[in-house]
Amino acid sequence: MKEVFFGYTHQIIYTFVVILVLFIIQKILKKTAQRIGHQSDLHVTRIKLMFKYINILITIIxxxxxxxxxxxxxxxxxxIFSSAFAIIGVxxxxxxxxxxxxxxxxxxFFSFPYKIGSKIKIHDKDLPVEAVIEDIKAxxxxxxxxxxxxxxxxxxxxxxxxxSLIEKDYATDEGKDAL
Incomplete structure (x- = not known):
């Protein structure tokens, strides 16, 4: 066991440093996404979706x-990466x-002006839609x-x-009227 540790001391130290640094970067990115989400009044599921994207990015790095x-x-x-990206690209x-x-x-996530609960109208000549946003997925x-x-x-x-925004927070406003 000692031979393995002493034979690969630099690699083991670098591994711990890389993991620690990436862990810190991940926390910073998640805090930033959470702060942007709260400032923009985004639903928690949208923030968690960004967390998944951050985890994937950190894992690849x-x-x-x-x-x-x-x-x-x-x-x-x-x-290895060019072969993998070529296959993935195809x-x-x-x-x-x-x-x-x-x-x-x-x-x-970063620029959508409508929130969950907003009543919107989508101006599509083939399928015009007037509805309330229930959820925003990936x-x-x-x-x-x-x-x-x-x-x-x-x-x-x-x-x-x-x-078009017809009513902001339609579901919330409806609940307030019932009170």
Missing amino acids: AIFLLALTWGYGAADLAL AMFAIWSILSNITAGIIL FHLHLRTMDGELITYPNNLILQKAV
Whole structure:
């Protein structure tokens, strides 16, 4: 056991340093996302979704840095990552709408002016929608029409269509009227 520890002392120390630094960066990013979410009055599920994205980013960075620490050369890592990204790129090209919806979900997190509970109207010539936002997910919005119908509306389309705010916090206002 001592031979293993003393033989790889630098790698073990670097591993702990990398993990500690990435843990601190992760906490800072999560606090920042939480602060932005609270300042923008975003629903907690949207903030938790950003936490998932932050975790994925930190994990990818950790794998890369730990591979460098344990002796993989930059050329080896470049080959592995370029091969993986080529395969992922071909696969994602086939399902590009998923990527566009995830990207739109991130954009909606930071700049969507409507909140959960807002009554909106989507100006779409093929399918005009007037509904209350029930939830905002990574790929789509849950919209509830006045007839009680649940519509899942893709995030990338909500960024492409004109949207009007009819009533702010419709569900909350409705509950206040009942009191």
